[in-house]
Amino acid sequence: MFELRLAWRNIWRNKKRTLIAGTAIGIGLAGLIFVDGLMDGMMMNLKESVTGTWMGDGQIHARGYRETFDSGLTIPRTDQWKSRLERMPEVKALSLRVVLSGMANSAYESRPVSLYGVDPREEKALSEIDESMVSGDYLQPEKGDGAVMGDILARRLEAGIGDRIVLTVTREKTGELIQELFTVAGIFHTGMNEIDRNFVIAPLHTVQSMAGSGKDVNEIALRLDPSLSPEEAAAFWSSFPGSGIDAAGWEELLPQMKTVMGMKGISMAIMSVVIFGVVLFGIINVMFMSLFERLFEFGVLKALGTTRARIRKLIIMESFCLGGVAVLLGSLLGIGLLLIFSWTGIDYRGLDFGGATFTRMLYPMISLRPFILYSLGVWAATGLIGLYPARYAARLTIADAMKKSL
């Protein structure tokens, strides 16, 4: 305890230097905490952008569909599957979808499109298309020829609300070309380029009749109970083996997203190494400055009978004390930054990242983990780096340290 008291008082001999060094290290720590929270927020935002806008938490398809996107591959006995899924406690919402690729022709332009047939009421509970309408109205179940499309597609087709467009698709089973006339009922902007550029969404029964698939669909998108843990969700998606269908969560449907999220750990590790490096050399510098100022005093301590081990202990404790001050300052700065930006948010909307697009304001996440992880890391590192000056001080020759006197 005595050494700790002495160490604590020693670091405050030069208050300005301790505060500057502590602040410098603290800024590094705050940076780590903030970036960690920002990246967590970014990953959460991306996940919500991807799953909330359209995809859902996962999807069910006929086996082989995801490899070929063959619209002839429909989920057999879709009605039975729908009933079964609706009884599952994990499932909060679902939407049946028929998916066709085709061409959209307006009076002026032609564009390749993805045509989705959905039940407007089911889809409303699952995706955010209804909330993304920028003009016109969302799909009305009773208006079988009404369709909504993304704003980029509408612009390219030079189509507006009330305009007619012709959708041409190929019926996979027979190879027939099927055409249907739709009225543009609404235009949406999700912020996700892929959707805004390619999607035309029309009532389910209309698209089903174009596909000739009867009542079966290509895709069932699911929204799961948000209280499920990632492990429980993974268990849910793997609970369908041998049933002739292919159930996959969003991580499997968008593997590039999972890779991007996995890169968070690598990014933080690289950043940590850089910041820790700066921090550690900063500490060494401060400790040596302090040491050289007090060489004579270390000589006195040794002359009085202080062993090398105690000198080492004293310097390491000074290092830990300085680290403690830095951690306190850094944590306060970190929480301050996180609170400010979790209040104001950061507007990355429209930015593509890892194959997905941010569609909502980015808010850094505040959790205890980065505070504990990085604070302990910085504190331990500052303490341990004290070993170097400690070793130097312990090995000082007393007569050299006390050149002026005994």
Add this chain to the structure above:
Amino acid sequence: MEQRSTMEHLIRTENVEKTYVSDSVRVHAVRGVSFTVARGEFTALVGPSGSGKTTLLNLISGLDSPTAGKVFLNQVDLTQADDRERSLLRRDHIGFIFQAYNLIPVLTVCENIEYVMLLQGVEKSERLSRVKAILGDVGLDGYEHRYPLQLSGGQQQRVAIARAMVSRPDLVLADEPTANLDSHSGKALLEMMHALNRKTGITFLFSTHDPMIMERADRLVTLKDGMIDDDADR
């Protein structure tokens, strides 16, 4: 030179030499010094600057190692002791009084004085009791919680004396202890050290130019060019 073989020797040096080499220049600071100091002596090493007084004190206390020869403290050969053994020997047997006091500025008077006892593992109650007693001896009652910078030079040196003596060492080494003090304070301190020497029997070995100390010392060992020029009881 008188041989002091009849008394128990606290310090004994045998042909001690210390040579510093710097940029191929060899400086012979101490040359073949052999002398003894008995327990309870009040001895002064005197001589002009550069005569080797401080170097000899460094060698006697184990702060520095001789180039040749042997140094014994309490019959222990310091030249054979490792760094830790020398530290423990200083902790338990030697008290230091420095010219510039060299108190630890961030420790209070009480903490400065109890430092060596802390190293020795003395119980807190015993430490505080000894600090209180020694502060009385050096005339600093009530100064326990002051910091060194809140004291005058003379008061700081009294604290340094208290620090040197509180652990009840066999030997107190004092390097120019009065050099930074006015003559009045210097004289008072010298009287105090002499009284403590008489009261406790602790051996004092000074390095000094101060005529007051020379007058008060029981024995003067005069060094010249790193060698003993004269050794006389007074």
